[in-house]
Amino acid sequence: MAENALTMMGQAWEDQARNWIDWVRRPGFDSYWRYRDAFFALVPDAGRATLDLGCGEGRVSRDLVARGHRVTGIDASPTLLDAARQAHPEGRYLVADSADLPLPDHGFDLVVAYNVLMDVDDLPGTVAEVGRVLEPGGRLCLSITHPITNTGSRRDGLFVLDRPYFGRHRFEEEVERDGMRMRFSGWNHPLSAYTEAMEDAGLLIEALREPRVGEDTVPWHLWIRAVRPR
Template identity: 45%
Template sequence: MGDRLEEAWERRATEWPAWARTPGHDVHFTRLNWPAFERVLPAPGRLTLDLGCGEGRLGRLLNPAGYRLIGLDSSPTLAALARDSGGYDRVLEADACAIPLDDGAVDLVVAFMSLHDMDDPAAAIAETARVLEPDGLLCAAIVHPLNRPADRLVDYFEHQRAADSVESNGLTMTFDSIDRPLEYYTLALEQAGFVVEALREPRPDAATLEAEPRLAGAAQRPFFLHLRCRRASR
């Protein structure tokens, strides 16, 4: 695992579309993570950047709701899939640490389950601040820093590279990421001039658990962390 995360995700790019696009498969997304994340999003504004857009499923959801979107992903394969998905005005194949947009180009950046998959999320957060207009918003979802195996929680404060393979319903996906403590993200936001407006740890309610028992673990410990952050005026 000596390669960069962006290279690892390009290697996994053939696995991810089936995982993300097979109807009824990714219940953690459809029944827990996405419904809760929608509640921290602002109404559609001028222009939204989907940072780490993957194969484009946020574009397919947000575009019909009235958001104008630019997608960005470092994986050539995933960027091409997002481009073909039809939800974006355009899709950029680029590094999140060097976003090819002008200062203040967008009023919203969505980083949904992407920051922990980056080698340098602090630099990406700083770039996000640059491309946001004054008082613009960053809405981010990450794997909760406590949502990791017990052997990796022992060294919670250490940055730990991980490759977690998950098999479900005949599909296999390996998630390459880096475990980091919560303070890493809040410090990066602080240094980039962001103020946290909302912090959520989504938890399934009783009706959701009855309909989807596979989410039982998320009722006992947090799986995801959601943040809405405002870029301070300069």
């Protein structure tokens, strides 16, 4: 994909790239710092080749490399990939549309997609590409914002479902915290949209987690590990 041919979501994240880099590189600021150890417990040990799908500025890629993985990072945002390359010059980072990966069939034994699939314009196409690039026996490990969380809001200490659950709905939210500002954009999908995409791609779910941190009363993330059968 040409760098000037971004999808709608790709452009949204390119527009927010500088804010996102500042946001995620402040230790302990983003939820990743609270969840990452538990998430990596779901990820298989390093194998032949790992794809970090939607790698952004490279934080997951760097953590995978530290755990012994040979990583290729893919993202639609040139600015985020430049930041990833600067932080990890010896890494391999490619600009691409997640639904049209410039990668060979069966080239990876692991694909990691951390908080990515709700931010792509073509969810079925992206998951189909994951199935294509995974070798038989290879695995997909993904994190998404929980579909229930995306349909509600907090009011007076309660979590209220006040948005449609079924269907595909655009979301955009601007958050300001400790002098930092970030606009989050993506798509709300029901859980079945993700599971049907994996089913169509020939992936079988073998683990599902709803991580809880502290006194959380609703799940904020949903983690899935799926395998491409041999």
